[in-house]
Amino acid sequence: MENTINEQTTTQVMTPAQFLEHYQGHRRLTRKIIEAFPEKEFFNYSIGGMRPFSEMAKELLAIAVPGLTEIVSGKTGEFDENRDYGNTKAEFLKKWDQDTEQINKLWKQLSIERFQEHVKLFGQYEGSVLSNIQYFVDNEIHHRGQGYVYLRALDIEPPFFYDRS
Amino acid sequence: MENTINEQTTTQVMTPAQFLEHYQGHRRLTRKIIEAFPEKEFFNYSIGGMRPFSEMAKELLAIAVPGLTEIVSGKTGEFDENRDYGNTKAEFLKKWDQDTEQINKLWKQLSIERFQEHVKLFGQYEGSVLSNIQYFVDNEIHHRGQGYVYLRALDIEPPFFYDRS
Numbered sequence: 001m002e003n004t005i006n007e008q009t010t011t012q013v014m015t016p017a018q019f020l021e022h023y024q025g026h027r028r029l030t031r032k033i034i035e036a037f038p039e040k041e042f043f044n045y046s047i048g049g050m051r052p053f054s055e056m057a058k059e060l061l062a063i064a065v066p067g068l069t070e071i072v073s074g075k076t077g078e079f080d081e082n083r084d085y086g087n088t089k090a091e092f093l094k095k096w097d098q099d100t101e102q103i104n105k106l107w108k109q110l111s112i113e114r115f116q117e118h119v120k121l122f123g124q125y126e127g128s129v130l131s132n133i134q135y136f137v138d139n140e141i142h143h144r145g146q147g148y149v150y151l152r153a154l155d156i157e158p159p160f161f162y163d164r165s
Numbered sequence: 166m167e168n169t170i171n172e173q174t175t176t177q178v179m180t181p182a183q184f185l186e187h188y189q190g191h192r193r194l195t196r197k198i199i200e201a202f203p204e205k206e207f208f209n210y211s212i213g214g215m216r217p218f219s220e221m222a223k224e225l226l227a228i229a230v231p232g233l234t235e236i237v238s239g240k241t242g243e244f245d246e247n248r249d250y251g252n253t254k255a256e257f258l259k260k261w262d263q264d265t266e267q268i269n270k271l272w273k274q275l276s277i278e279r280f281q282e283h284v285k286l287f288g289q290y291e292g293s294v295l296s297n298i299q300y301f302v303d304n305e306i307h308h309r310g311q312g313y314v315y316l317r318a319l320d321i322e323p324p325f326f327y328d329r330s
Contacts, residue, residue, distance in 0.1 A: 013181055014295055048316075050314065116177070130183065138303075145313075146313060149311050151213075152215050
């Protein structure tokens with residue numbers, strides 16, 4: 001088990017476990033933002049012609065598990081940010097939680113050597129596994145930051161940015 | 166030079182050089198957002214009682230070089246997000262570019278072992294060097310995402326999120 005030995009005995013800037021926790025911490029915060037939206041505004045509210053937060057959440061769901069599944073399996077899949085997760089926040093949150101578990105399972109199948117490997121996700125996004133997963137996380141932070149503005153404009157106090165509990 | 170050998174010969178999820186490039190790529194995109202704002206709106210425009218983007222930029226400038234300086238020097242400094250960088254976008258951009266160079270210089274002084282070291286920044290933010298610098302980057306993505314909403318609300322097309330050139 002060369003991978004495990006490497007990870008445990010050499011100095012890492014960031015271990016795979018820390019990367020997973022970083023991602024899941026951000027996903028926990030995004031979950032709080034979904035919860036913070038009033039039911040109707042989650043699906044309808046927007047500013048400046050942008051998408052409602054439910055549509056952004058669909059994009060995040062279309063990236064996380066499908067993207068990691070591709071990385072782990074090596075099989076190209078379809079990028080589809082228009083999948084139907086229902087018409088209630090509760091249904092989105094249920095899917096979110098299912099994906100949280102799925103991400104943990106997929107992560108266990110990622111050996112440390114894979115992070116520097118070159119991949120092409122969804123038939124188009126080229127880069128290292130590292131840069132692709134960083135993009136998953138960064139894109140989530142980016143859109144969630146937009147959700148914060150929606151909540152503020154709705155006069156709703158959003159959760160603290162540093163709260164990843 | 167154990168550090169250099171480790172970095173070059175063992176598998177890293179993310180090398181220090183990749184982490185720096187990731188951070189600077191995001192800083193290049195934030196610079197484009199500053200540029201995209203009309204002069205007046207950079208300092209005055211906001212939504213939902215939030216800060217104008219100039220104030221968010223002040224926070225980012227208060228974190229990046231001062232935070233890295235603390236990490237490198239080990240000396241506690243002051244967190245001051247109200248420093249005066251002038252009243253024009255050009256002055257902010259000049260400071261931004263100066264800090265880009267400064268970050269590159271400071272990064273060279275960070276050995277690979279330091280990333281897992283526990284630190285307390287600005288006398289209050291505890292965690293590993295890794296988690297602190299991740300926070301610098303994530304916080305920048307978060308606020309810049311808010312800047313995207315400001316620009317959209319001002320009917321200005323923001324740069325692509327994936328453009329880190």
